[in-house]
Amino acid sequence: MKITAIKPYAFWLGHRNVLLVKVETSEGICGWGESGLSGREKAVVGAIEHFREFLIGKSALHIGALWQEMYRSQYFEGGRVLSAAISAIDIALYDALGKLLNQPVYQLIGGKQRDSIPLFATATSAYDRSLIDEVDSLVANGWKVVRTTTGVHGNLKNSTEFCSRGSIAQSAEILTEIRKRVGSSIVLGVDYHHRLTVPEAISFVNKMPSGTLDFIEEPIRAQAPSAYQALREMTDVPLAIGEEFSSKWEFLPFIELGITDFGRVDICNAGGFTESLKIAALCESKYIDMMPHNPLSPLCTAASVHYCAAIPNLAWLEWPPYDGDLTGYDAVFNSRPIVKECSLSIPDSPGLGIEVNEAEVIKRQFNFWEPPRLHKPDGSYQNW
Numbered sequence: 001m002k003i004t005a006i007k008p009y010a011f012w013l014g015h016r017n018v019l020l021v022k023v024e025t026s027e028g029i030c031g032w033g034e035s036g037l038s039g040r041e042k043a044v045v046g047a048i049e050h051f052r053e054f055l056i057g058k059s060a061l062h063i064g065a066l067w068q069e070m071y072r073s074q075y076f077e078g079g080r081v082l083s084a085a086i087s088a089i090d091i092a093l094y095d096a097l098g099k100l101l102n103q104p105v106y107q108l109i110g111g112k113q114r115d116s117i118p119l120f121a122t123a124t125s126a127y128d129r130s131l132i133d134e135v136d137s138l139v140a141n142g143w144k145v146v147r148t149t150t151g152v153h154g155n156l157k158n159s160t161e162f163c164s165r166g167s168i169a170q171s172a173e174i175l176t177e178i179r180k181r182v183g184s185s186i187v188l189g190v191d192y193h194h195r196l197t198v199p200e201a202i203s204f205v206n207k208m209p210s211g212t213l214d215f216i217e218e219p220i221r222a223q224a225p226s227a228y229q230a231l232r233e234m235t236d237v238p239l240a241i242g243e244e245f246s247s248k249w250e251f252l253p254f255i256e257l258g259i260t261d262f263g264r265v266d267i268c269n270a271g272g273f274t275e276s277l278k279i280a281a282l283c284e285s286k287y288i289d290m291m292p293h294n295p296l297s298p299l300c301t302a303a304s305v306h307y308c309a310a311i312p313n314l315a316w317l318e319w320p321p322y323d324g325d326l327t328g329y330d331a332v333f334n335s336r337p338i339v340k341e342c343s344l345s346i347p348d349s350p351g352l353g354i355e356v357n358e359a360e361v362i363k364r365q366f367n368f369w370e371p372p373r374l375h376k377p378d379g380s381y382q383n384w
Helices: 041-055 063-074 078-102 128-142 164-182 198-206 225-234 248-257 273-283 300-308 358-363
Strands: 003-013 017-027 030-036 116-123 145-148 189-191 215-217 239-241 344-347
Touching: 017 041, 017 078, 030 041, 030 078, 041 063, 041 078, 063 078, 063 239, 063 273, 078 273, 078 300, 116 128, 116 189, 116 300, 128 145, 128 164, 164 189, 164 198, 164 215, 189 273, 198 215, 198 225, 198 344, 225 248, 248 273, 273 300, 300 358
Parallel strands: 116 145, 145 189, 189 215, 215 239
Antiparallel strands: 003 017, 017 030, 116 344
């Protein structure tokens, strides 16, 4: 089975752009993948077009070898853009292989190790009474694992002020109240989206009684493992890190040094199935459970389900979308994973078990989009 065409499609869907990739083969079988570098899709399309030049005509069965060639062929290895491009192609190749063999992808990577995929929900309300009410509602609907955001998401028109010091005081107060309300059996976490410094993160944790949080996700920027190591030494709250990492090598210091407690791998950014399975194995060696990042389209969710089914060390999978616009989703995808009892079923259909309406995709346009901008009270830039 030879690769005959690789077609990237970057287009607006719902409230954001998505980047899907179709790999066509000589057997008339196609596979679909997705890239997760949101906001920089055009850069990833360019990388895919470069890869296409030498991938067409090669065997679609040699997935691991193709991964190595894509990663290493330009001499300058790695990086978010290249890895996002590799991820989409790798996922599409596994989808095609599953269809060729008439097997779901999880059977190609070791078979399923669980009967369903446990999920966590995200509460996005502002840090006031509305957040307490939202978490109450989620718990009442059966959710046992709940993550909150920072409560300030910005907007696309103007930069929004975000005071991290003021935020941690307010967040600590509300999260402490939420813990009292939901009791000790509910898993409660918070995603700070890289907005804090090390002393701010420590101060934030210290403002709450021990046991308030079951994890804090991405509290600081992750480029310097030593900064996270300093944070790790000063707090006992479990850390969930890794959604922006693009390879096993980026994960490695966080695993070896015992810095992360949950591996936030993103299969659409970290090299597809080929690399994400290796990351899970590295984490397993240190008894770290995976908590995959899953913020994209239903195709990303479908790929994540197969990944989660096959690995032994799974905590929970992120459930998207939050409260975004889902207009057009049903026109593009023939089905979407449906939550039942706060989990997802594992499909038995060949490949990923999800098909894309290419005719609908072709009609859709790409819209340049930037994430919201935040600034500190003094006017300086703040991470979104």
